Amino acid sequence: MNTTSVTSSKVHNFSAGPAILPQEVLAKAAAAVTNFAGKNLSLLEISHRSKEFVAVMDEAQALAKELLNLNDDYEVLFLGGGASSQFYMTAANLLPTDGTAHFLDTGTWSTKAIKEAKKYGNVNVVASSSDTNFNYIPKGYTVPSDGAYLHLTSNNTIFGTQLKEFPTSDIPLVCDMSSDMFSRPIDASKFGIIYAGAQKNMGPSGVTLVIIRKDILGKVERDLPSMVDYRTHIAKGSMFNTPPVFPIYVSMLTMRWVKENGGLAGMAKRNTEKADTLYTEIDRNPLFKGNVAAEDRSVMNATFNVVDEAHAAPFLALCAARNLDALKGHRSVGGFRASMYNAMELDSVQALVQAMRDFETANA
Amino acid sequence: MNTTSVTSSKVHNFSAGPAILPQEVLAKAAAAVTNFAGKNLSLLEISHRSKEFVAVMDEAQALAKELLNLNDDYEVLFLGGGASSQFYMTAANLLPTDGTAHFLDTGTWSTKAIKEAKKYGNVNVVASSSDTNFNYIPKGYTVPSDGAYLHLTSNNTIFGTQLKEFPTSDIPLVCDMSSDMFSRPIDASKFGIIYAGAQKNMGPSGVTLVIIRKDILGKVERDLPSMVDYRTHIAKGSMFNTPPVFPIYVSMLTMRWVKENGGLAGMAKRNTEKADTLYTEIDRNPLFKGNVAAEDRSVMNATFNVVDEAHAAPFLALCAARNLDALKGHRSVGGFRASMYNAMELDSVQALVQAMRDFETANA
Numbered sequence: 001m002n003t004t005s006v007t008s009s010k011v012h013n014f015s016a017g018p019a020i021l022p023q024e025v026l027a028k029a030a031a032a033v034t035n036f037a038g039k040n041l042s043l044l045e046i047s048h049r050s051k052e053f054v055a056v057m058d059e060a061q062a063l064a065k066e067l068l069n070l071n072d073d074y075e076v077l078f079l080g081g082g083a084s085s086q087f088y089m090t091a092a093n094l095l096p097t098d099g100t101a102h103f104l105d106t107g108t109w110s111t112k113a114i115k116e117a118k119k120y121g122n123v124n125v126v127a128s129s130s131d132t133n134f135n136y137i138p139k140g141y142t143v144p145s146d147g148a149y150l151h152l153t154s155n156n157t158i159f160g161t162q163l164k165e166f167p168t169s170d171i172p173l174v175c176d177m178s179s180d181m182f183s184r185p186i187d188a189s190k191f192g193i194i195y196a197g198a199q200k201n202m203g204p205s206g207v208t209l210v211i212i213r214k215d216i217l218g219k220v221e222r223d224l225p226s227m228v229d230y231r232t233h234i235a236k237g238s239m240f241n242t243p244p245v246f247p248i249y250v251s252m253l254t255m256r257w258v259k260e261n262g263g264l265a266g267m268a269k270r271n272t273e274k275a276d277t278l279y280t281e282i283d284r285n286p287l288f289k290g291n292v293a294a295e296d297r298s299v300m301n302a303t304f305n306v307v308d309e310a311h312a313a314p315f316l317a318l319c320a321a322r323n324l325d326a327l328k329g330h331r332s333v334g335g336f337r338a339s340m341y342n343a344m345e346l347d348s349v350q351a352l353v354q355a356m357r358d359f360e361t362a363n364a
Numbered sequence: 365m366n367t368t369s370v371t372s373s374k375v376h377n378f379s380a381g382p383a384i385l386p387q388e389v390l391a392k393a394a395a396a397v398t399n400f401a402g403k404n405l406s407l408l409e410i411s412h413r414s415k416e417f418v419a420v421m422d423e424a425q426a427l428a429k430e431l432l433n434l435n436d437d438y439e440v441l442f443l444g445g446g447a448s449s450q451f452y453m454t455a456a457n458l459l460p461t462d463g464t465a466h467f468l469d470t471g472t473w474s475t476k477a478i479k480e481a482k483k484y485g486n487v488n489v490v491a492s493s494s495d496t497n498f499n500y501i502p503k504g505y506t507v508p509s510d511g512a513y514l515h516l517t518s519n520n521t522i523f524g525t526q527l528k529e530f531p532t533s534d535i536p537l538v539c540d541m542s543s544d545m546f547s548r549p550i551d552a553s554k555f556g557i558i559y560a561g562a563q564k565n566m567g568p569s570g571v572t573l574v575i576i577r578k579d580i581l582g583k584v585e586r587d588l589p590s591m592v593d594y595r596t597h598i599a600k601g602s603m604f605n606t607p608p609v610f611p612i613y614v615s616m617l618t619m620r621w622v623k624e625n626g627g628l629a630g631m632a633k634r635n636t637e638k639a640d641t642l643y644t645e646i647d648r649n650p651l652f653k654g655n656v657a658a659e660d661r662s663v664m665n666a667t668f669n670v671v672d673e674a675h676a677a678p679f680l681a682l683c684a685a686r687n688l689d690a691l692k693g694h695r696s697v698g699g700f701r702a703s704m705y706n707a708m709e710l711d712s713v714q715a716l717v718q719a720m721r722d723f724e725t726a727n728a
Contacts, residue, residue, distance in 0.1 A: 011404045015411050018609060026406045030397035033390060040375045040687075042390045044568035044614065047379050047690060080444035080570060081591060084605035088589035112590075119587050199606055204408035206444060206570040206608030223483050225452035226476075227445060241448035242563055244570030245382060246610060250408065323404075326411060 012348035014338045015326035016157045016301060017179065018199040022343045025253040032249060043249055048242050053249075057238060060252035064209060067255060067264055068188035077210040077230070077238045078248045083178045083197035084112065086208060090151065090174050090193055091117035093230050096220050099148040102126050102171075104141070106161055107134030108332070109176055110153040120222075121148065133333070134159040136293035143167045149192060149216075155180035157200075158330040160303030160337065161296045166190055172216045180300050181209065182258050183342055184268040192216045200300070201267075201342045203251035207244045258342065267342050268299075274340045274349045275299040281353040287311060287360050291335065305335030315359050324352050376712035378702045379690035380521045380665060381543065382563040386707045389617040396613060407613055412606050417613075421602060424616035428573060431619060431628055432552035441574040441594070441602045442612045447542045447561035448476065450572060454515065454538050454557055455481035457594050460584050463512040466490050466535075468505070470525055471498030472696070473540055474517040484586075485512065497697070498523040500657035507531045513556060513580075519544035521564075522694040524667030524701065525660045530554055536580045544664050545573065546622050547706055548632040556580040564664070565631075565706045567615035571608045622706065631706050638704045638713045639663040645717040651675060651724050655699065669699030679723050688716050 013020040036043035037052040046053060061076040079085070090113070095101045099121045103114050105128035117123050124147070127138035134156065144150055149172040155162040157179045166173065172192025181196035188194060192213050199205040212230055226232045232240050258267060279297060282290045282304045291303040306312050312335070319327050329335040340349060377384040400407035401416040410417060425440040443449070454477070459465045463485045467478050469492035481487050488511070491502030498520065508514055513536040519526040521543045530537065536556025545560035552558060556577050563569040576594055590596045596604050622631060643661060646654045646668045655667040670676050676699070683691050693699040702716060 009404060013405055013409055015409065018409055018411060018606065020409050021406065026397060026408065029408065030394045033394035033397055040373060041377055041689070042385065044390065044393065045377055045379065045382055045384050047382060048569065080446055080608070081449065082444055082605045085445065085589075085591045088591060092589075116589050116591075119589060197606065199609075204608075204610050205412065205606045206611055225449075225456075225480050225483060227449045227452060227480075241446045242382065242561065242569045244444070244568075244608065244611070245563075246568050247570055247608070325405070 009323070011323045011325050012351050013325050013344070014340070014348070014352070016330070016337060016339045017197075018205050019201075019339055019341045020343045021203070021250070021254060022257045025250060025257055025343075028253050029246075029250045033246075043246060048239065048245050053245060056249050056252050057243070060248055060255065061238070063252065063255035063259060064211065067182060067258060068186070068211070070188050070211070073213050073215065074188075075212050075214055075234045077212065077233045078207050078243055078251070079210055079233060079238070080207065080244050082205070083109075083176060083195055083208050086176065086195040086210060087113040088116040088119065089228055089230070090149070090195070091120040092222065092224055092228050093217060094172070094174070094193075094220060095121040095148045097121050097222075100124050101148045102144045102150040104128075104138060104150070104152050105130060106137060106153050106156050106159070106163075108158050109156060109178070110151065113151055113153070113176065117151070126150070129161075134161065135291055137161050137163055137296040143169050145170050147171050149174045152176070155298050155300055157301050157339070158333060160292050160298045160301045162298035162300065164295070172213070180298070182255070182264060182267060183271050183300060185264040198247055198251050202254050204247050207247035207251060209251070254343075270346075271299045271340065271342065274344060274346055275302065277346065277349050277353060278302050278338060278340070281356050285356050285360050287363060288356060291333065300339060300341060302338045302340065303329060303333060303335060304338075305329070311359070311363065315355075318355055318359055319352070322351060322355055324355055327352075373687070375687045375689050376715050377689050377708070378704070378712070378716070380694070380701060380703045381561075382569050383565075383703055383705045384707045385567070385614070385618060386621045389614060389621055389707075392617050393610075393614045397610075407610060412603065412609050417609060420613050420616050421607070424612055424619065425602070427616065427619035427623060428575065431546060431622060432550070432575070434552050434575065437577050437579065438552075439576050439578055439598045441576065441597045442571050442607055442615070443574055443597060443602070444571065444608050446569070447473075447540060447559055447572050450540065450559040450574060451477040452480040452483065453592055453594070454513070454559070455484040456586065456588055456592050457581060458536065458538070458557075458584060459485040459512045461485050461586075464488050465512045466508045466514040468492075468502060468514070468516050469494060470501060470517050470520050470523070470527075472522050473520060473542070474515065477515055477517070477540065481515070490514070493525075498525065499655055501525050501527055501660040507533050509534050511535050513538045516540070519662050519664050521665050521703070522697060524656050524662045524665045526662035526664065528659070536577070544662070546619070546628060546631060547635050547664060549628040562611055562615050566618050568611050571611035571615060573615070618707075634710075635663045635704065635706065638708060638710055639666065641710065641713050641717060642666050642702060642704070645720050649720050649724050651727060652720060655697065664703060664705060666702045666704065667693060667697060667699060668702075669693070675723070675727065679719075682719055682723055683716070686715060686719055688712075688719055691716075
């Protein structure tokens with residue numbers, strides 16, 4: 001543990017999202033805004049149907065499948081509208097009016113997904129941790145064996161919880177992985193749909209990755225708007241309309257970076273080391289306490305608080321003085337939240353731990 | 365007329381969209397990817413709820429209203445999903461199941477808007493130029509006095525037509541201005557909704573400007589998904605979910621540039637000069653012909669062709685040799701298309717005209 005970061009001008013970016021991206025990705029993204037692919041034109045001003053951008057889209061789709069070890073039963077889309085649009089698009093495409101969609105309710109994002117699905121059919125909540133403001137992941141529930149699909153949220157940014165294992169089900173699994181996409185190896189072939197807003201581990205806001213096992217589509221009788229029907233985008237290779245070119249390019253660069261840094265196993269190693277470093281200090285330091293059941297703690301977003309509320313403001317002030325940025329917890333939880341996405345280096349977490357130790361010493 | 369561009373490395377970007385943006389906007393956009401607002405963080409990795417980005421959103425909304433001289437009866441939204449999503453969202457929000465939406469069909473984009481609206485209610489096409497592959501704007505039709513709304517497309521990128529005047533109607537006017545937004549002064553207060561994909565005159569792809577006169581909403585009984593209901597976005601100041609941060613920032617910079625360069629009157633002067641320069645040459649040069657009825661020619665997108673089809677390939681080759689980029693016409697029309705959006709300088713049009721003259725001389 002060193003304390004060089006205390007005097008460094010490096011900003012340690014703990015933002016929950018939009019969030020930290022690899023420095024080399026940002027450098028390449030900035031360069032492309034000036035001159036893309038040697039064309040003497042900006043990436044922002046070329047046709048999405050130019051061969052240079054078609055190559056970007058192709059590589060982005062291939063990288064997503066390669067990282068997740070998916071075969072051609074799956075299609076990779078990059079859509080606008082945010083993961084919030086997937087809350088209703090999943091139901092619109094998969095849930096018959098007289099059918100039932102099942103949900104594991106782990107708070108906020110799954111709660112929103114439930115609300116939108118109700119507009120299309122019946123909803124059954126298989127389990128919820130709402131009784132304790134979502135500070136754990138419900139377990140021991142009966143996995144439904146019939147119904148349109150089971151919807152999960154793999155990681156909750158606000159409460160700092162994460163599903164460590166995914167159930168096996170005979171019905172399609174639909175999973176919102178917005179905040180831990182590409183952070184760890186998963187058996188992606190278990191899922192019917194995986195969707196993820198880019199702005200955590202993948203790229204800037206403005207694009208959502210949607211991965212679909214094609215055989216689950218076409219089973220609902222509903223005259224959907226073309227843009228809402230996944231089949232529209234699949235038929236056109238995610239180019240039915242002008243896609244969000246720049247966010248897709250940056251996402252492709254980030255997936256390249258993930259691949260070059262050990263793939264999902266490499267990310268899990270990085271992320272576990274960071275999370276272990278922080279949670280160990282949270283548990284050791286008598287001035288702090290974690291929010292979440294230990295076995296459900298998120299490797300991406302650690303939520304914690306001071307034991308003595310009077311310490312909250314001075315601790316945040318110390319963090320600010322040390323360029324430890326965006327650590328204030330979400331308003332619905334309070335306290336602190338340290339988001340440690342793929343691109344965060346261990347030294348940023350070490351700088352936070354050092355601040356916690358120094359705060360302990362100063363308040364002994 | 366000079367020919368310096370022949371030997372210059374400047375690429376003359378005639379792309380129909382995504383399209384040319386002001387060089388100073390691109391320079392600022394690239395800088396923000398590296399370090400935004402002096403935060404030592406990239407614009408791509410900061411929270412959309414940071415005070416720095418909230419200021420961007422506020423300025424973008426204010427600039428849109430200022431440029432269009434709109435009062436607080438109107439709300440400005442920046443949404444994901446492209447103008448293609450507005451094809452169905454306008455109908456979903458405004459068209460009762462037993463109501464009628466009226467359309468002026470000027471090809472491709474209005475045809476798509478008609479298709480999506482039919483999913484929500486009745487559609488009436490007041491006039492169409494489909495009989496001659498949309499090479500003119502229908503005129504002399506009866507403007508409907510009842511119905512949910514009248515939908516117009518102000519400019520057609522593919523055919524190169526443009527509405528020079530807008531009808532006055534007792535029912536809300538809904539206008540897709542994707543390809544000539546902010547290109548000329550308009551009486552924006554005539555419209556109930558104006559929408560425009562950013563990737564022509566405003567910014568990179570990935571965001572759509574939607575301007576709504578608030579009193580036209582709330583008249584349709586339909587349980588819309590939250591993301592589809594304009595009222596959701598109005599209630600949250602276009603921040604219901606994470607917005608497309610970077611495309612919004614670049615759009616804001618471009619609107620600043622428009623304001624600094626004479627506003628919409630300044631843009632109209634620039635654009636008319638460029639269009640007059642090109643159309644004059646198309647009409648003078650015996651080797652070329654325009655596609656569109658003279659009075660309906662677009663100031664943004666000039667479509668033209670060679671008289672002798674054998675000249676098509678060699679003319680495109682000459683253009684390529686002179687860095688006159690993206691001049692090939694859309695596949696549904698053929699020939700050539702020169703898009704001359706706001707940011708294009710006169711010298712690029714002059715370089716194209718010079719190429720046409722030199723081609724004439726070489727083929728005399």
